[in-house]
Amino acid sequence: MPLFRRGLKTRKARSTDRLPPGQRLVRGWPVLHEGSVPRFDPSTWRLRVWGACEAPLALDWDAFSALPTFETTQDFHCVTTWSRYDNRWGGVSVQELLLRAKPRADARFVLLHSYDGVGYTTNLALSDFDRRENLIATHHDGAPITPEHGGPVRAVVHHLYAWKSAKWLSGIELLTEDQRGFWEVRGYHNHADPWLEERYSYME
Ligand SMILES: Nc1nc2c(c(=O)[nH]1)N[C@H]1C(S)=C(S)[C@@H](COP(=O)(O)O)O[C@H]1N2
Numbered sequence: 001m002p003l004f005r006r007g008l009k010t011r012k013a014r015s016t017d018r019l020p021p022g023q024r025l026v027r028g029w030p031v032l033h034e035g036s037v038p039r040f041d042p043s044t045w046r047l048r049v050w051g052a053c054e055a056p057l058a059l060d061w062d063a064f065s066a067l068p069t070f071e072t073t074q075d076f077h078c079v080t081t082w083s084r085y086d087n088r089w090g091g092v093s094v095q096e097l098l099l100r101a102k103p104r105a106d107a108r109f110v111l112l113h114s115y116d117g118v119g120y121t122t123n124l125a126l127s128d129f130d131r132r133e134n135l136i137a138t139h140h141d142g143a144p145i146t147p148e149h150g151g152p153v154r155a156v157v158h159h160l161y162a163w164k165s166a167k168w169l170s171g172i173e174l175l176t177e178d179q180r181g182f183w184e185v186r187g188y189h190n191h192a193d194p195w196l197e198e199r200y201s202y203m204e
């Protein structure tokens with residue numbers, strides 16, 4: 001039995017509902033990452049999908065750029081407590097790639113790999129990654145994603161804290177067993193749902 005009748009919900013309550021607990025809204029777009037911004041070389045970059053899949057991929061820039069794209073507007077929540085509303089992302093659907101790579105029936109997890117100097121990785125359940133609104137993004141608010149924001153290609157998984165959205169993406173590894181990524185082995189939560197405030201690993 002709900003404590004309050006639905007009809008009593010105010011407009012203010014509805015907009016507050018958009019901000020996950022412990023977060024604050026920012027107007028700009030902070031830049032956050034470990035290490036320095038890597039140089040992108042279109043002649044050597046590949047987007048690889050490998051591991052527990054039937055048709056591993058190694059797409060070069062031209063092949064990746066030829067894939068169908070879509071746009072979606074989403075909020076972005078960083079575990080350091082800033083949230084940015086209405087990010088208009090453009091890029092390739094994660095599902096578009098997975099359709100081609102054909103994950104095996106026993107694939108249950110993914111580890112995303114970046115081509116930066118720290119070897120950033122982040123892990124997700126395949127069910128969190130394989131969602132229609134997730135992207136391998138190339139555009140933000142209509143413009144190509146800048147290098148400091150992970151351009152030209154980054155992951156975007158908006159329903160989890162933003163550290164799951166790997167910048168400078170070069171690899172998607174399909175796994176049968178979960179394998180913690182860069183922050184997940186350094187005390188951050190394995191799942192990272194901002195609505196449940198899954199910030200740190202001691203909360204697991
Ligand atoms: N390769 C890489 N990706 C990364 C990070 C990083 O350090 N390295 N930081 C993550 C974190 S903690 C956040 S909040 C977002 C920040 O994205 P932005 O800098 O575009 O706002 O990128 C995520 N992706």
Ligand SMILES: [Mo]
Nearest residue numbers: 078079162163
């Ligand atoms: Mo973050």
